[in-house]
Amino acid sequence: MDHVGGYGGAGGPGGGGTSCRSSSCCDMTVKCSCRWRLEPHYHFYNRLFSSGFLFFSACLVLLGSIATLYGWVTFTPSSFRMGLSSSGCQEDNEGSWSIGIFFGDSPFSLKPIEAVNVWKNETAAWPVANPIVTCASLSDAGFQSNFVADPFLYIQGGTFYLFYETKNSITLQGDIGVAKSTDKGVTWQQLGIALNEDWPLSYPYVFEYLGQIYMMPDSIKKRELRVYRALNFPLQWKLEKVIMKKPLVDSSIINYDGKYWLFGSDHSGFGNGLLEIWHSSSPLGPWIPHQKSPINNIDRSVGVRNGGRPFFYRGNLFRIGQEAYGRRVHIFKIEALSNDEYKEIEVPFNFIKPEKGQNSWNGARHRHLDVQLLPSGGWVAVMDGDRVSDGDLVRRFIIGYASITGAAFLIVLMGVLLGLVNCIFPLNWIVHSSGKRNVSFMAWERSNLFLIRFSSRVNRALTSMRVKIKHSTCARRLLLTVIFAMAVGLVCHGVKNIYGGNGSEAPYPWKGQYSQFTLLTMTYDARLWNLKMYVKHYSRCSSVREIVVVWNKGVPPTLSDMDSAVPLKIRVEERNSLNNRFKVDPLIETRAVLELDDDIMMTCDDVERGFNVWRQHPDRIVGFYPRFINMDSLKYRPERYARLHKGYNMILTGAAFIDSQEAFKRYWGEEAKQGRDLVAKYFNCEDVLLNYLYANASSPSSRTVEYVRPAWAIDTSKFSGAAISKNTKVHYQFRSNCLVKFSQMYGRLGPKAEFNSRKDGWDL
Structure with a gap:
C-alpha cells in the first residue's frame, strides 16, 4: 500500500518514487x-x-x-x-339496492307499478316504472347514499310513509331514511334521515301501540334490540327502551291471539341465523322465550331469517323469510303458534323473476318485502332489489x-x-x-x-x-x-x-322517476336473422316494456322462435308499405315509441340516453341520425354535411323516439294524405314526411328535433343482401325529390339546431 501511495506523490520533490514525465504514462x-x-x-x-x-x-x-x-x-x-x-x-x-312498489288484489298476486299503467304527466312517465327510490333519489335531495334497502310502509290516512335503510356514502354505515307520498306511491318526496346513531342501523320496523308510533331498527353492532318512539313523526325519534340484550337481526313484532310475538334471528352465530321467538303482553316487554326457540326448520337455507313484516290474509298469519341472505323471499303460513308450539309451511309466492339480468333493478336478487292492506281492499307492497350479487x-x-x-x-x-x-x-x-x-x-x-x-x-x-x-x-x-x-x-x-x-346498462331517471317505452320495428321474411338478433339484444334493455314487430311481407315467425325478455307482438300487415311504420295501434301500451330499424345495433345505454332526452322533450323527434337540409337547395345529403354546417334540422326515424299519440295521429291525418301517397309511390321518405309534419304543426321558430350521439352503431344490413337502400345514389335522389314535394305541401323544416348544445355533452 505504501508503494501505491508513493505513486500518488510522484513528480514532487522527495516523492520517493519513479517520476513520470511522459504523457503516455498512465496513473492507475x-x-x-x-x-x-x-x-x-x-x-x-x-x-x-x-x-x-x-x-x-x-x-x-x-x-x-x-x-x-x-x-x-x-x-x-x-x-x-x-x-x-x-x-x-x-x-x-354490499350491492346497489333500490326499492320498488307493487300493487295487487292479494299479497300473492302483486304486480309492479309499471304493470298497473299509472301515468304521470309532470315527469313524462307514461307509465311510471320501478324503482321508486334509489341512492340517486336520496343523494339528489342532499343526503349522500350508496344504496337503499329494507323498506317498510306506514300508512297514515291517504299518505304513505316509506322508511328504509340508507348506507351513508361518507360514514359508510346504515342510517334510517324516510320518504313521503301523497298520491298512493306514485311519486315520493325525500324527507331526510329519520334516525342515525354511532352504529349501523337497518330494518326500520315501524308499528303503532296505544296511539304512539314506534320504530324497532336493527342495531347489530350495539348488540341490543332498541325501540324508539316518535316525538315529531316522521323525523324526530327518542329511545324508549332496550327490549333485549342480543344482536338480533330483522326483528318483527305481530299481535296474534291476544299476545305480542317477536320474531328475530341471533346474528352472533354463523350462517343465516336460526329463527327465535318470544312472546309478551306488550311490545315493550318483558319478553319470554318460546319453549321451542330457536326454531330449527328442516331446510336451514330457506325461510329462516325474516324478510319483512308478518301479515294476515283471509284469517291466516303469514311470515316472510329470505333465502340465505338476500337472494329472494319466501312466504310461510304459520299453522300453529302458542307458548309451546310453532309450525310453519312454505306457500307458493309467484313473484315473476326479471329476465333482463343486470339491466333490471332487481335482476340479481331481492331480500325484503312489506305488504299492507289498503282501505280500498287492495294490497300494496314495497320490495328492495339489486342488480348485482353480494361481494x-x-x-x-x-x-x-x-x-x-x-x-x-x-x-x-x-x-x-x-x-x-x-x-x-x-x-x-x-x-x-x-x-x-x-x-x-x-x-x-x-x-x-x-x-x-x-x-x-x-x-x-x-x-x-x-x-x-x-x-x-x-x-x-x-x-x-x-x-x-x-x-x-x-x-x-x-x-x-x-x-x-x-x-x-341502467336507465336514467327524469325528475326522480323512471318510465318505459315500446320498441317498434318494421321488417319482412328476408331479414329474419336480423330480427332474431335484434329482439334478443334490445329486449334486455332496462326501459323496454314491449316489442312490436310490423310484418310487411312473407310468412311471419312464431313467437317461440324469438328469444325475448319482454312481451313480443307481431302485427301482420296486408300491404307492404312504409306507411305501416306509423300506423295507429291501440295495443301499444306506452306513449313513448322507439322506431328502430331491425338492422341497427347499438348499446342499451345509448337507447336509455335517448329515452331520457325524449322525456325531457316529448314534443320532439329525438334520435341518433341527424341530417341538415338546406332549404334553398333541397338536396338530401349524409350526416357529414350536417357536421360540416355544425347543425341539423332533421332526425331520421329509423332510430328515433316519438310520441305515439301525437306522431301517429299527425301522420294519418287528412293533411298528410298527399305525403303518404308519395311515400307509397317511392317506397321511401316516410321519415322525411314525419319531420315535415312536426315542423308544420309547430311555429317556425320552434325546435322539433333533438340529437343524441350513440357511442357506436352497427348497420347489420351491410352483412346481408336484404338492405332496402343498397343503391345510395338512387336512394338519395328519391329523398331529394321528396324534399321538393314535401316543401311544396307543408312548408319549411324547423330551424337548425347546433351540435354540442346540451350541457351533458350527449349531442357532440
Whole structure:
C-alpha cells in the first residue's frame, strides 16, 4: 500500500518514487476511477436498449393501446352518467339496492307499478316504472347514499310513509331514511334521515301501540334490540327502551291471539341465523322465550331469517323469510303458534323473476318485502332489489388483477420462446453460488428446495420448447399467435372487471322517476336473422316494456322462435308499405315509441340516453341520425354535411323516439294524405314526411328535433343482401325529390339546431 501511495506523490520533490514525465504514462488510480464511473452507465444503457427490455416495452404499449381502445368502445363514458351526486351512489361491495312498489288484489298476486299503467304527466312517465327510490333519489335531495334497502310502509290516512335503510356514502354505515307520498306511491318526496346513531342501523320496523308510533331498527353492532318512539313523526325519534340484550337481526313484532310475538334471528352465530321467538303482553316487554326457540326448520337455507313484516290474509298469519341472505323471499303460513308450539309451511309466492339480468333493478336478487292492506281492499307492497350479487365489487377486482397477472405471465412466456428472455424465474433462485454461503442463505435454500427445483424445471422445459419450435416456423408462429391472443383477451377481461363497473346498462331517471317505452320495428321474411338478433339484444334493455314487430311481407315467425325478455307482438300487415311504420295501434301500451330499424345495433345505454332526452322533450323527434337540409337547395345529403354546417334540422326515424299519440295521429291525418301517397309511390321518405309534419304543426321558430350521439352503431344490413337502400345514389335522389314535394305541401323544416348544445355533452 505504501508503494501505491508513493505513486500518488510522484513528480514532487522527495516523492520517493519513479517520476513520470511522459504523457503516455498512465496513473492507475485515475484509470480505475474512470472505469468505476463508466461501467455502471455502460451496463445501464446496455440494459436499457437490450432486446428483452424493448420487447417488454413494445408489448406494454401495444396491450395498453388495445385495452384503451377496448374501454373506449365498450364502456359508458362517465360524463354520460348524469343525475347522480358526485359523492353519492358510489360502488359498494354490499350491492346497489333500490326499492320498488307493487300493487295487487292479494299479497300473492302483486304486480309492479309499471304493470298497473299509472301515468304521470309532470315527469313524462307514461307509465311510471320501478324503482321508486334509489341512492340517486336520496343523494339528489342532499343526503349522500350508496344504496337503499329494507323498506317498510306506514300508512297514515291517504299518505304513505316509506322508511328504509340508507348506507351513508361518507360514514359508510346504515342510517334510517324516510320518504313521503301523497298520491298512493306514485311519486315520493325525500324527507331526510329519520334516525342515525354511532352504529349501523337497518330494518326500520315501524308499528303503532296505544296511539304512539314506534320504530324497532336493527342495531347489530350495539348488540341490543332498541325501540324508539316518535316525538315529531316522521323525523324526530327518542329511545324508549332496550327490549333485549342480543344482536338480533330483522326483528318483527305481530299481535296474534291476544299476545305480542317477536320474531328475530341471533346474528352472533354463523350462517343465516336460526329463527327465535318470544312472546309478551306488550311490545315493550318483558319478553319470554318460546319453549321451542330457536326454531330449527328442516331446510336451514330457506325461510329462516325474516324478510319483512308478518301479515294476515283471509284469517291466516303469514311470515316472510329470505333465502340465505338476500337472494329472494319466501312466504310461510304459520299453522300453529302458542307458548309451546310453532309450525310453519312454505306457500307458493309467484313473484315473476326479471329476465333482463343486470339491466333490471332487481335482476340479481331481492331480500325484503312489506305488504299492507289498503282501505280500498287492495294490497300494496314495497320490495328492495339489486342488480348485482353480494361481494361483486371485490370479486371483480380479484378477477381483474388476476387476469392482468396472467397476461403478464404470457408475455414473459412469449419472450422466452422468442429467445429474448432467458428464463421465467430468476436464475439466482436456481444457480448455486460457488463462493462461500452464509448460514441464513443455506437455511433459505433448504426451506425453499421445492421452489428452486420447480423453477429450474420450468426454465429447462421452456428452453427445450424454444429449441424444438425453432425448427418449425409454422408451429412457432401459431403458438406465438395463440399466446398473444390469450394475453389480449386476459388484458381486456381484466380492464373490463377493474374499470367497467358491474356490467349493467341502467336507465336514467327524469325528475326522480323512471318510465318505459315500446320498441317498434318494421321488417319482412328476408331479414329474419336480423330480427332474431335484434329482439334478443334490445329486449334486455332496462326501459323496454314491449316489442312490436310490423310484418310487411312473407310468412311471419312464431313467437317461440324469438328469444325475448319482454312481451313480443307481431302485427301482420296486408300491404307492404312504409306507411305501416306509423300506423295507429291501440295495443301499444306506452306513449313513448322507439322506431328502430331491425338492422341497427347499438348499446342499451345509448337507447336509455335517448329515452331520457325524449322525456325531457316529448314534443320532439329525438334520435341518433341527424341530417341538415338546406332549404334553398333541397338536396338530401349524409350526416357529414350536417357536421360540416355544425347543425341539423332533421332526425331520421329509423332510430328515433316519438310520441305515439301525437306522431301517429299527425301522420294519418287528412293533411298528410298527399305525403303518404308519395311515400307509397317511392317506397321511401316516410321519415322525411314525419319531420315535415312536426315542423308544420309547430311555429317556425320552434325546435322539433333533438340529437343524441350513440357511442357506436352497427348497420347489420351491410352483412346481408336484404338492405332496402343498397343503391345510395338512387336512394338519395328519391329523398331529394321528396324534399321538393314535401316543401311544396307543408312548408319549411324547423330551424337548425347546433351540435354540442346540451350541457351533458350527449349531442357532440
